[in-house]
Amino acid sequence: MREIFIERDEPLLRIAIKDNNVLSECFVEQHSSGPKMGEIYKGRVKNIIPAINSIFIDIGLEKEAYMYFSNEIKSEGIKKGDDILVEVVKEPVNNKGAKVSRNISLPGRFMVLTCGERGINFSKRINSTEEKERILKIINDIDGYGITIRTEAVHASSEDLLEEKINLLSELETIIRKLRYSLKLGKVYGENIILNKVIRENIGSQCRIILNHEEDLNEVKSLIEKNSQVTVEKFDGSRSLFEHYGIEKEILKLRHKKVALNCGGNIVIDKTEAMYVIDVNSSKNIKGRSFNKTILETNIEAAREIGRQIRLRNLAGIIIIDFIDMRDFSQKSLVMDALKDSLKQDKGNIKIFPFTELDLVQIARKRRGKSIYEYLEEECKRCNNEGYVLKLSYIEKLIRNEIVKCEEESSINSFYIELDRNYEEMVREDIFSFLTNINSINKEIYLNFIDGIEGYKIEPLIFNSQKENIKNLKVNAYEKYE
Structure with missing residues (x-):
């Protein structure tokens, strides 16, 4: 059974997906005014630079977007000052603005409608000729639009397919009217885009959705109103939803390079400047009598776990996998089949060589949004930004969860907290915000900064003797850092 956990805790929206109680994907979106993939903007051409084949577009934000000055665009005669619709295909990086495209598309559960294209195409996963013929009898061409039929369409009735086609066309025409009649530059489509995308792509079978936000609850109900296989539950616990269901601990594990396999082997995931490198090791898997069988067993289990980790960590770009050497070609085929099977649910643009x-396997994968690391970690100031530490905002969330848990189980309101010294300056500069964020304005907090711990440690204080020994570490909401 599939479970979808949706936690909104401003400014973050986090979505985790479990299949048969195993975490398979995790999405994080931070609320900001910046452009996100899939959003559509009304923009104005600011500059055309043929020398670098680029067009720069004002989309109503601080940074101008850019797109490739293709022959197709040249033939349209686009010039400086023209108003156009563009879709974000790559989010801003450093000082570079968002990359956009003229190929505006609206995704539905069963199909994707794209402006400026033509004809009907099918997902590569639809192999049935009968299903293709059935769908073609229902869905006709639309002048000026291309239609891509998604895998889930094979389970849809004629009425559902037609209804979605009409709705998408109506929504796209509304967006085009905004281009023509609105004077304001800016976003014209894309509110709650991650939430909508995840729900659309994951409600094809029996599914349970748990969420903690009233507006998200209403949004999800509107998306699944005709799907009797999906149940929706509101979570009202005092702890965070991810903490309550044990997801927080699993997310923290994603910071570790080494991932243990059930067979006794392991995989090690390293990030270099140019690519990700994944090494497979037999490690403790030495119980089998046949060396070749042990290698095959380890490699197959590693292939399955690698597919899960790629999706879970949202690894992208070039990925190199170094499996344990296999001399038998038939073994390589079995390992490759296991790897492809583990990635068949991946909705990203992926190619496996x-x-x-x-004996190396190369994977090219297009990123779907940001990597999970970008929300968990920040550069370490004490090592000249060469290493990474957990973000203070994330540590505050973890500490708050533990304090709330203690409150639920007992009446303790005094805590000793150790933080890595990396965070001392930030915390001392605004103790009030720190105590507010960990839900401790009205609690006794004893705070110590030390070297050599990963993130933080927290201990409830029960006896007065404990407090007496560390009384010089007590902080209050209004102290200033000298």
């Missing part, structure tokens, strides 16, 4: 002469 065959084994090289060095």
Whole structure:
């Protein structure tokens, strides 16, 4: 059974997906005024630079967006000052604005409607000729629009397919009217885009959705109103939803490079400047009598776990996998089948290449939003930004969860907290915000900054003797850092 956990805790929206109680995907979206993938903007052409084949577009934000000055656009005669609709295909990076495209598309559960294209195309996962013919009898071409039929369409009735086509066309025409009649530059489509996308792509079978926000509850109900296989539950606990269901601990594990396998082996995931490298090791898997069988067993289990980790960590770009050497070609085929099967649910643009002469497998994967690391970590100021530490905002969330848990189980309101010294300056500069964020304005907090711990440690204080020994570490909401 599939479970979808949706936690909104401003400024973050986090969504986790479990299949048969195993975490398979995690999405994080931070509320900001910046453009996100899939959003559509009304923009104005600010500059055309043929020398670098680029067009720069004002989309109503601080940074101008850019797109490729293709032959198709050249033939349209687009010029400086023209108003156009663009879709964000790559989010801003550093000082570079968002990359956009003229190929505006609206996704539905069963199909995607795209402006400026033509004809009807099918997902590569639809292999049935009968299903294709059935759908073609229902869905006709639309002048000026291309239609891509999604995998889920094979389970849809004629009425559902037609209804979605009409709704998408109506929504797209509304967006086009905004281009023509609105004077304001800015976003014309894309509110709650991650939430809508995840729900659309994951409610094809029996599914349970748990969420903690009233507006999200109403949004989800509107998306699944005709789907009797989906149940929706509101979570009202005092702890965070992710903490209550044990997801927080699983997310923290994603910071570790080494992932243990059930067979005794492990995989190690390293990030370099140019790519991700994943190494497979037999490690403690030495119980089998046959060396070749042990290698095959380890590699197959590793292939399955690697597919899960790629989706879970949202790894993108070039990924190199170094499996344990196999001399038998039939073994390589089995391992490759396991890897492809583990990635078949991946909705990203992914290509898996065959084994090289060095027994390496290469994967090219397009990123779907930001990596999970970008929300968990920040550069370490004490090591000249060469390493990474957990973000203070994330640590505050974890500490708050533990304090709330203690409150639920007992009446303790005094706590000793150790923080890595990396955070001392930030915390001391605004103790009030720190105590507010960990839900401790009215509690006794004893705070110590030390070297050599990963993030934080917290201990409830029960006896007065404990407090007496550390009384010089007590902080209050209004102290200033000298």
